[in-house]
Amino acid sequence: MRVLTWNVNGLRAALKKGVEAHLEKIDPDVVLLQEVRALVDQLPSGWSLKKPWTAHWNPAQKLGWSGTATWSRKPLELLGVGFEGTDLDGRILRTRVGDWDLINVYLPSGSAGPERQAMKEEWIAKLLPWAKQFAESPRPTLLCGDLNIAHTAKDVWSPSRAAKLSGFLPHEREWFTQFLASGWTDSLREHLPGQQGPYTWWSNLGRAKAEDRGWRIDYVLANAAGQGRVRSVSVNREAGIAVSDHAPVIVDLD
Numbered sequence: 001m002r003v004l005t006w007n008v009n010g011l012r013a014a015l016k017k018g019v020e021a022h023l024e025k026i027d028p029d030v031v032l033l034q035e036v037r038a039l040v041d042q043l044p045s046g047w048s049l050k051k052p053w054t055a056h057w058n059p060a061q062k063l064g065w066s067g068t069a070t071w072s073r074k075p076l077e078l079l080g081v082g083f084e085g086t087d088l089d090g091r092i093l094r095t096r097v098g099d100w101d102l103i104n105v106y107l108p109s110g111s112a113g114p115e116r117q118a119m120k121e122e123w124i125a126k127l128l129p130w131a132k133q134f135a136e137s138p139r140p141t142l143l144c145g146d147l148n149i150a151h152t153a154k155d156v157w158s159p160s161r162a163a164k165l166s167g168f169l170p171h172e173r174e175w176f177t178q179f180l181a182s183g184w185t186d187s188l189r190e191h192l193p194g195q196q197g198p199y200t201w202w203s204n205l206g207r208a209k210a211e212d213r214g215w216r217i218d219y220v221l222a223n224a225a226g227q228g229r230v231r232s233v234s235v236n237r238e239a240g241i242a243v244s245d246h247a248p249v250i251v252d253l254d
Contacts, residue, residue, distance in 0.1 A: 001074070003102065004028035005144035006239075006248035007201075007218060010037040011069070014243050015044055022239040026250060029073050030097055034106035034146045036067035036090070058104075060090040068093040068104045068145070083130050091123075100226070100253065103134060105145035110166035117166050120148065124172070128179050135183025140226030140253075143184060146201075146218050146246065151176040151186070154196050155216035167217060184221040187251060188233040198235040200247045209241055220251045229254040 004026060008014040011033065023031060039059050049055055053071050056078045060066040067090035070076065079094035079101065081087040093104040107124065110117030134141050149172045153159040162168035180186060192198070199214025208214065222230055231252040240247025 007246035058093040
């Protein structure tokens, strides 16, 4: 089974930029989208998922904001949203495909200022203990999405420049270390332990995309029951450059 996770930076814009053609080329069985930023009835007139695709949507209450969605060509069961069944920002969507549980996550960014960083701090404080139950689950489970944190120096193009920026602050990186220690494996880093990057997000300023000056903030994390069934993990930079400021991360599972 091939699973893809992708922050599309607005699904309406992504559809205009050819996201469906890239998905057809990559050929995933399951697609986890973040930053959808639209209700289903706000998508282009006449657009709909074609069979055999089915979907569960978790839009934000605020229009044009945040939101997650999971699409699947296999039977898709909705397990829940948010931490306790409510999720005004549409940031957590849990589904089941076959014997796999999939957690689609879009953590807040703190780069817009102190208030946004404070919101991010609240989220990460809740996420770690909440996610631990799934890390310990006997069911194979993936936690995928845009976590808005680069974990190590291999995950940013310039660690010295990034060190004072939200997303690479020392306490955020330590939080990520603790998150992995709670029972999750960073599947891409497990498969590419020595590689710089590959990056999954680039600033739209300057020549960041062209010169690959990016950050790796989009992840596929597997619990102990699932990690042994991860065959490969990759980043599709070409699709990311064409459609979004993020690239899709693709994982092939046994």
